[in-house]
Amino acid sequence: MLNALKWVRENRIPFRVRSGRHSYENFSLVNGGLIIDVSEMHEITVNRKGMTAKIEAGANLGQVYNELWKDGTTIPGGTESSVGLVGLTLGGGIGMLSRWFGLTCDNLLEVEMVIAEGHSDAKLVKANKNHNSELFWACCGGGGGNFGIVTSLTFKVHPISKVSVFSIIWRWDDFEAAFDAWQKWAPNTSDRLTSEIELKAKEANQIIAQGEFVGPSTKLKALLRPLTDTGSPVKVLIKEVPYIQAVRFFDDPSGNQAAYRKRSGSFLDKPFSSNAILTMKQFLENAPNEKSGIWHQSLGGAAGRIGPTETAFYYRDTIIAQEYLATWDNPAEERRNIRWIEELRRALSRHTTGDYVNWSDRLIRDWPTAYYGENLNRLRAVKKAYDPFNLFEFPQSIPPFTKWI
Structure with a gap:
């Protein structure tokens, strides 16, 4: 070097x-x-x-x-x-x-x-x-x-030894209820539990929440009731596994494959209003293809107990990280997919803050402030x-x- x-x-x-x-x-x-x-x-x-x-x-x-x-x-x-x-x-x-x-x-x-x-x-x-x-x-x-x-x-x-993992799947009809239940629950549940939810394009007809709990599956099952009692889940999986199996459970091998992609993101410092949820739904109803989506991960807990200026990572007070996803197969589809991501980010910007530097996006005009804040x-x-x-x-x-x- x-x-x-x-x-x-x-x-x-x-x-x-x-x-x-x-x-x-x-x-x-x-x-x-x-x-x-x-x-x-x-x-x-x-x-x-x-x-x-x-x-x-x-x-x-x-x-x-x-x-x-x-x-x-x-x-x-x-x-x-x-x-x-x-x-x-x-x-x-x-x-x-x-x-x-x-x-x-x-x-x-x-x-x-x-x-x-x-x-x-x-x-x-x-x-x-x-x-x-x-x-x-x-x-x-x-x-x-x-x-x-x-x-x-x-x-x-x-x-670390054993952990518990979960996966809950809803259909499109439960879009608003499932996301609203997750966003109000995920940043406020036990610190031992970190979770994600992906809202897929309407064409895919799938909302998936997953997560990992450092503790037994019996305790996780009780913690998940605000989600499992919401809407009509078509699949609920809860199991206790050796930690390394949890690593493999969440791994997505497609992430290392060459593909046409565009990503961007933001953070939420408070739960989305019903209007913001409806905006996401409208964009996903008109997504370029079934591979489009909006992904969220819960923050808070230990990640939120450090001040915004104690490290260079500024967004300590936010409750959710949000990523916008577009993937396509034909180069001719590039413009439509990139435009969809850009319009989605702009439409949600009044409800969000900043962006995560690891989700770099050349189209963000004031990217230094978006990534690093104060x-x-x-x-x-x-x-x-x-x-x-x-x-x-x-x-x-x-x-x-x-x-x-």
Whole structure:
């Protein structure tokens, strides 16, 4: 990494850093330049006595979960096994343990990173709460690729054995009732329970709520009554499993397959009104195809007990993360699908706030504020301090204070 960064500086070659290949807007690619790919660096070392794990920058979530499980431990992260751990962490990191163990970045102890030095050199630095603390703060939600090339992350890990999972499916007729019941329940139930709900296009005729509870299935069944008593569920699954089976239960292998996609997102700081729910329903009635959808995950709990400025991840006071999804097969369908996402985001914007930096969207006009809220200026100061020449630049990289936005 040191030599690669020195080389691109000496030769003035554009470059990008790549790990998990899940950048929604392809920010890890560049034409006519160098791709610094860290994906072959994936060693994981667990200190069971100290309950920490040092993980190299190329490891994906599947590798991390499986390796940590050998020691009966885990970290809170996302659900798709092919997602790179570094990108997830640097943007915050939400998943099925967020309400119990916090965001992925909340469990980060130290970062090793190659940064630019002087006019042509590079050096390896460590950042934690006591050393390069501002850089460490920025790495906890400030997004990937902004300050340097991460080579490893050290986390605190948590013991885990069995958990309980659930899945509830309703048909389209229960759209309003199912979502309203979920949104009022999910951020306020036991902190041990994190859940999601996906509203699929009317053509798919499916509303699916799923979640993970760190506890027994008997307790989960009781906690789920506000959902199972709503509408007419066509399927209810509740089971207690070894944690690693829960990881596989939520994994979506299609996430690592090449496809035409557009994504965007937002956060909710209060439950949607009936008008906002109706707006979602109207868009899904007129979706480009049955693969379109709106996905939500509950926040709060441990993720909400940290202040908005304590880490770079700003949206601590929100209750739900919301993602807009479009996938299509024919390149000729691109314009319609992208327009649908953009119009959906605009229509819901009066009811939502911000956007999650890991759901990057080039079409958001004021993306720096959308991603980072009131933490933006502090992040720009960190950028100026650690990347004063703006070497790590891409279409939505954090601009240093020397650059006008």
